[in-house]
Amino acid sequence: MKALAPAILALGVLAANAVTFADVRAQSASATIRLTMVGAWKPGTSPAADMGIKFKDTVNQLSGGKVVIDFRGASDVVPTFDQPEALVRGVFDVWYGAPNYWAGIVRGGYLTEMSPHDIPDNGPGSELFEFVNKLHEAHGARYLGHMTGGPGAGNHFLYTQKKIARIEDLKGMKIRVPPLTRFFVAGLGAEPVTLPPGDIYLALERGTVEGFTWPVYDGFTNFGWQEVSKFMVAHPLYRNGISIVVNLRKWNSLPEDARKIMFQAAADTQAWSRGFVAKQQTAQLAKMKAAKMEPIEFTPAEAKRWEDTARDALWAHFKSVMSAGDYETARRLLSAK
Missing domain, CATH: 3.40.190.170 (Bacterial extracellular solute-binding protein, family 7)
Structure with a gap:
């Protein structure tokens, strides 16, 4: 995709400054694993983005410094609809955004946006979660979860x-x-x-x-x-909501304890998002009525x-x-x- 080239150049400084982990398993137990994150929207303006930042912060907190996700930006870093391809190419490591933004790469990978379940993908380890991940892994991405409100909130x-x-x-x-x-x-x-x-x-x-x-x-x-x-x-x-997706090569390089931390952070963020989205929806509806x-x-x-x-x-x-x-x-x- 030609439009992606400038974005990759713009992230040159990201790659230059990031710590390279050719084989994380070879690092000592005390080494810090640093992952770079890009999101579809900026936090603050978009509550959906705030869920992505919540996941990042939860990983950083649960890991006690072992795994640190650094947020690098949103469309100011990579154009929104080019971000999934950039993730697959390894331009950055972790992504948040609407699941359907993967439509051009993972056909059907956003089917949880039709889900009747309280947690759209039923959470890490469920059959539905593993099925959605299988669709992503075929295209170089590791799916970690769909975060949104309960049915009726966040549509x-x-x-x-x-x-x-x-x-x-x-x-x-x-x-x-x-x-x-x-x-x-x-x-x-x-x-x-x-x-x-x-x-x-x-x-x-x-x-x-x-x-x-x-x-x-x-x-x-x-x-x-x-x-x-x-x-x-x-x-x-x-x-609606967000999905968290990780570059598959990066994911495969992580030690098992780091993966468990990220799974736990995903599950925690899914649980937290239910109340968060409902609260945001109520507030927005009131402002729309006032307008x-x-x-x-x-x-x-x-x-x-x-x-x-x-x-x-x-x-x-x-x-x-x-x-x-x-x-x-x-x-x-x-x-x-």
């Missing part, structure tokens, strides 16, 4: 500039999407437009797009979008059409990109509660 929603009453009202509208919701939006008859989060405000202001999808909890008003949005379709879509944004409530029949369209669109995509065996496994693991 994506759709926002528009005009009031709608049914799916057909969205036909022909240009809607900004992440990889996760593009098939759903296309299924509505709207036109999906891919833009990084930082471009959404201006696109709405200029009329380049007429709506977008985003999880409420993830700093909606921090971006100022309540100033350029009028309506929110109050029917949740897929689950005079209006929720759109469909009739029960239309709400079911909305839900069915979302579910069927993403499963149809997964079926087209996953092997028959993996697709059937995914359906089984996400149907079992």
